[in-house]
Amino acid sequence: MGRRALIIDDDEAMCAWLSADLRSRGVEATTRTSPAEALALLEADEGFDVILTDLNMRGMDGIAVCGRAAEIRPDVPVMVITAFGSIETAVQAIRAGAYDYVTKPVDIEALALALERAIAHHALKAEVRRLRRAVAGPGGFPDLIGRSAAMRGVQDLIERIADADATVLITGESGTGKEVVAKAMHARSRRKEGPFVAINCAAVPESLIESELFGHVRGAFTDARAARSGLFVEANGGTLLLDEIGELPLAVQPKLLRALQERRVRPVGGSAEVPFDARIMAATNRDLDEAVEARRFREDLYYRINVLHVELPPVRARGSDVLLLAQRFIEDFATRWGKEVVGLSPAAAERLLAYTWPGNVREIQNCMERAVALTGYPEITVEDLPAKIREHRPSHVLVAGDDPSELVPLEEVERRYILRVLEAAGGNKTLAARILGLDRKTLHRKLERWEPGAGGTKGS
Numbered sequence: 001m002g003r004r005a006l007i008i009d010d011d012e013a014m015c016a017w018l019s020a021d022l023r024s025r026g027v028e029a030t031t032r033t034s035p036a037e038a039l040a041l042l043e044a045d046e047g048f049d050v051i052l053t054d055l056n057m058r059g060m061d062g063i064a065v066c067g068r069a070a071e072i073r074p075d076v077p078v079m080v081i082t083a084f085g086s087i088e089t090a091v092q093a094i095r096a097g098a099y100d101y102v103t104k105p106v107d108i109e110a111l112a113l114a115l116e117r118a119i120a121h122h123a124l125k126a127e128v129r130r131l132r133r134a135v136a137g138p139g140g141f142p143d144l145i146g147r148s149a150a151m152r153g154v155q156d157l158i159e160r161i162a163d164a165d166a167t168v169l170i171t172g173e174s175g176t177g178k179e180v181v182a183k184a185m186h187a188r189s190r191r192k193e194g195p196f197v198a199i200n201c202a203a204v205p206e207s208l209i210e211s212e213l214f215g216h217v218r219g220a221f222t223d224a225r226a227a228r229s230g231l232f233v234e235a236n237g238g239t240l241l242l243d244e245i246g247e248l249p250l251a252v253q254p255k256l257l258r259a260l261q262e263r264r265v266r267p268v269g270g271s272a273e274v275p276f277d278a279r280i281m282a283a284t285n286r287d288l289d290e291a292v293e294a295r296r297f298r299e300d301l302y303y304r305i306n307v308l309h310v311e312l313p314p315v316r317a318r319g320s321d322v323l324l325l326a327q328r329f330i331e332d333f334a335t336r337w338g339k340e341v342v343g344l345s346p347a348a349a350e351r352l353l354a355y356t357w358p359g360n361v362r363e364i365q366n367c368m369e370r371a372v373a374l375t376g377y378p379e380i381t382v383e384d385l386p387a388k389i390r391e392h393r394p395s396h397v398l399v400a401g402d403d404p405s406e407l408v409p410l411e412e413v414e415r416r417y418i419l420r421v422l423e424a425a426g427g428n429k430t431l432a433a434r435i436l437g438l439d440r441k442t443l444h445r446k447l448e449r450w451e452p453g454a455g456g457t458k459g460s
C-alpha cells in the first residue's frame with residue numbers, strides 16, 4: 001500500500017531531494033515550502049500518512065507547526081528534522097505533539113525506517129482507540145455523558161480510581177449523577193462481575209437501618225422471623241453504595257465506622273462478626289464539612305469514607321453539556337414512545353443554555369420527557385419548554401450601562417456578587433467560598449455583616 005507524506009521545509013532543494021529519495025522507496029511525497037500553506041493543505045486533504053517538517057523555518061516556528069498539525073490531524077504522526085546538536089528543540093517539538101525526530105544531515109535510510117515506524121505506531125494507536133470506542137460506546141463514557149472540561153476531569157478521575165479498593169465519597173448537588181458515577185466506577189472495576197447494591201440511607205427508617213446494613217439474627221426483634229445477612233454481605237464481591245450518607249443517624253455512625261475499619265459486620269442481635277468483601281462508596285448532596293462542624297456527622301467517619309473523593313460539578317458549570325444531555329434524553333424518549341423527534345430547535349437550545357438547572361441532570365431529563373410528549377414537531381421548540389425555562393432571565397450582578405445613577409459602590413458589587421454565587425451554589429457555603437476564593441470563615445463574616453444570622457450554619 002502506497003504511503004503519502006507531507007514534507008514541510010522552506011529549503012526548496014531539501015524538499016526536492018527528500019521527496020525524490022522517498023519516492024524511490026515507495027512513499028509518495030507532497031512538498032510545501034510555506035508552513036502556512038502546508039497546514040492549509042493538511043486541513044483540506046485527509047490522505048496523508050505522515051508529516052515531515054523542518055524545525056528552523058522562516059515565517060513560522062517549526063514547534064508551532066507541530067502543535068497545529070497535531071491539532072488538525074491527531075492521527076497523523078509528525079516527524080521533525082532538527083539541526084545536529086539542537087536536541088532541546090526536538091524535545092520541545094515532541095512536547096508540542098511531534099512523534100519523533102531525525103537530525104541533520106539526514107540519513108535517508110534511517111529516515112525512511114523512522115517514518116514507517118511512526119506510521120505503524122499511529123495506526124496501532126488509532127486501532128486501539130477504535131476498539132475501545134466500539135466496546136465502550138461513543139466517548140468511552142456512554143453512561144456518563146459530558147464533554148466539558150469539568151466532566152472530563154471527573155471521567156479521568158473515575159478511570160484512575162475505578163479499580164482501587166479504597167472507599168470513595170461522591171459529592172454533588174441533587175440530580176448531578178452521583179449514582180451514575182458509582183455505577184460507572186463499579187463497571188470499570190475488577191468487581192464488575194459482582195453485584196452493585198445501593199441503599200438510600202435517608203429512605204430507611206432509623207429503627208431498620210442497622211439491620212438493613214449489617215443483617216440480623218433470627219428473633220433479633222419482633223419482625224425478625226428469619227435471619228438476614230444485610231447489604232454489606234449481600235454486596236460481597238461487588239460494590240455497596242451508601243447513598244445520602246449525610247442522613248445516616250448519629251447512633252448508627254460508630255457502627256458503620258467500625259465495620260469499615262474491621263471489614264466485618266455484627267448482625268443485629270448476634271454476637272459473632274461476619275467478614276464482608278465489598279467495595280464501599282458513599283454519596284451525599286449535603287455539605288459534610290458543615291455537618292461535621294454542626295456535630296451531625298462524626299468526623300472520624302467522614303475521614304474514613306473520604307479516602308478518595310469525586311466531586312460532581314453542578315450542570316450550570318458544565319457549559320454546553322446541557323445540550324448533549326438534552327439530546328440524549330430526547331432520543332431516549334422519542335424511541336421509547338415511537339415519536340419522530342430528533343432534537344432541539346436553535347431557540348430552544350439557547351434557552352436551555354441560559355437556564356441554571358437547579359435540579360441538574362434530573363431536571364433536564366424531566367424537562368425533555370415532558371417536551372417530547374408535548375411537541376407536535378420533529379424539533380423541540382421554545383413552546384415545549386416549561387415557563388420557568390422559557391421566561392428565565394439570567395441575573396446580572398453588575399450594571400451594564402454607564403448611567404451614573406445606576407452605578408453602585410464597590411461594597412455593593414461585592415455583596416451582590418457573593419449573594420449571586422451563593423445562590424448559584426444552591427446555598428452551599430463551602431462551595432460558594434471555594435468559588436469565591438475565600439475561606440468559609442471570611443464568607444460567614446461577610447454574610448453576617450450584611451444580614452445578621454445569615455452567616456450561621458443553617459442547612460447546606
Ligand SMILES: Nc1ncnc2c1ncn2[C@@H]1O[C@H](COP(=O)(O)OP(=O)(O)OP(=O)(O)O)[C@@H](O)[C@H]1O
Nearest residue numbers: 143144145173174175176177178179180285361362
Ligand atoms: N452525566 C450523565 N449522563 C447521563 N445521564 C445522567 C448523567 N448524570 C445523571 N444522569 C441521569 O440523571 C438522573 C439523576 O442521576 P442520579 O440519580 O445519579 O443523581 P444523584 O446525584 O444520585 O441524585 P440524588 O442526589 O437526588 O440522589 C438519572 O436518571 C441518571 O441516569
